[in-house]
Amino acid sequence: MSAADLSGKRIVIGGGTGDVGVEIVDRLLTAGAEVIAVVRSAGRADALPKNASLTLIEGFPEDDADVAALRAQLSSIGAVHGAVASLGPWFHGPALADLPKTDWDHMVSAALTSHYLFARSLMPALSTSAGQYVMINGAGALAPVPHSGVVSILAHAQMMMGEVLAAENLSVGVHTLMLRSIIATRARPKHDPSWITAAEVGEACAWLFTEQGRMTAGSVLTLNPKPTLKGN
Numbered sequence: 001m002s003a004a005d006l007s008g009k010r011i012v013i014g015g016g017t018g019d020v021g022v023e024i025v026d027r028l029l030t031a032g033a034e035v036i037a038v039v040r041s042a043g044r045a046d047a048l049p050k051n052a053s054l055t056l057i058e059g060f061p062e063d064d065a066d067v068a069a070l071r072a073q074l075s076s077i078g079a080v081h082g083a084v085a086s087l088g089p090w091f092h093g094p095a096l097a098d099l100p101k102t103d104w105d106h107m108v109s110a111a112l113t114s115h116y117l118f119a120r121s122l123m124p125a126l127s128t129s130a131g132q133y134v135m136i137n138g139a140g141a142l143a144p145v146p147h148s149g150v151v152s153i154l155a156h157a158q159m160m161m162g163e164v165l166a167a168e169n170l171s172v173g174v175h176t177l178m179l180r181s182i183i184a185t186r187a188r189p190k191h192d193p194s195w196i197t198a199a200e201v202g203e204a205c206a207w208l209f210t211e212q213g214r215m216t217a218g219s220v221l222t223l224n225p226k227p228t229l230k231g232n
Contacts, residue, residue: 123165183195
């Protein structure tokens with residue numbers, strides 16, 4: 001992938017204060033984009049880069065009224081050319097048959113419902129600008145992960161959400177960025193050399209907003225673990 005030049009583009013990110021999200025924000029800013037980070041709370045804003053091209057919107061949408069409010073707020077800012085949904089926590093716990101409904105409900109809300117509400121908030125603006133929408137997903141969507149089954153189920157459903165969004169919003173380039181590796185973040189500086197880094201995820205996101213990247217809309221871009229040389 002060549003270095004992206006996103007000068008003149010305004011990109012909204014959901015989940016920008018997460019361990020992966022902060023690197024996505026950093027790479028988009030480095031590429032010259034204006035970035036708007038929609039966050040649940042400004043409490044983790046210190047993790048974000050200090051940059052005049054970064055705007056923080058506090059209050060992630062949780063219902064229809066919030067969606068309408070975020071749409072209006074973005075409309076007042078100007079054209080939106082792209083969005084990144086880096087949403088949903090990891091979960092490891094009881095087997096699915098033993099999973100308490102409270103844990104199930106929490107994960108459905110934090111992952112799938114968050115993606116649904118964020119997409120609803122952004123699609124009108126992106127349709128107007130013929131923009132692009134990037135959904136970050138994980139390998140749990142492709143294979144069951146014991147004791148993290150709820151993550152696999154919701155990640156698989158998220159893949160179909162992306163397909164539905166693409167089919168219903170033909171002017172928007174909808175992408176799925178599939179991460180098939182544990183992600184090395186600033187919080188985990190010591191890691192296996194094969195792991196994908198959060199910075200590499202950010203670079204891939206930035207590339208998707210280029211003209212070259214636009215041509216891959218409707219497909220899944222997969223980041224695989226890096227090959228490593230084993231000693232004798």
